[in-house]
Amino acid sequence: ELTSAPAAGNISKSVVIGGLKSGSAYNVTLRAVVGTTESLDNIIECITETDTPQSLACAGETSSSVTVSWTRPQAPLIAYKVNFTSTDHSAGSTTTITAQVGPANQSYVLQDAEAD
Numbered sequence: 001e002l003t004s005a006p007a008a009g010n011i012s013k014s015v016v017i018g019g020l021k022s023g024s025a026y027n028v029t030l031r032a033v034v035g036t037t038e039s040l041d042n043i044i045e046c047i048t049e050t051d052t053p054q055s056l057a058c059a060g061e062t063s064s065s066v067t068v069s070w071t072r073p074q075a076p077l078i079a080y081k082v083n084f085t086s087t088d089h090s091a092g093s094t095t096t097i098t099a100q101v102g103p104a105n106q107s108y109v110l111q112d113a114e115a116d
Contacts, residue, residue, distance in 0.1 A: 023050035023075025050075040060109075069107035077103035084110050 020026060025047045032039040053070035060067040068082065080101040087094045101108050 020048050022048055024048055065111050067109045072106055082108050
């Protein structure tokens, strides 16, 4: 259980709660206290930011494929979305290929990519 409270005699308008997990939802309850009486609960759900995949790297480049790999973040994932963007400066066009990859994967191979 995570709890935090201001020191005795101090009044605080906010409380910082540490030790939370990335990409997780938490219910926060707030009550007003006047003497020995407490208000009804006011509850809000807060969701922590999702950390990003790290150590992004390209390997195994050929004239028609490339492998991109990464280190998994701590957040409870359902998928990765991988975007490959190619720009043809002579034609003035941009092409983006998007792939959705399962959360257990830490790499993706783009096949039949056009060489510049």
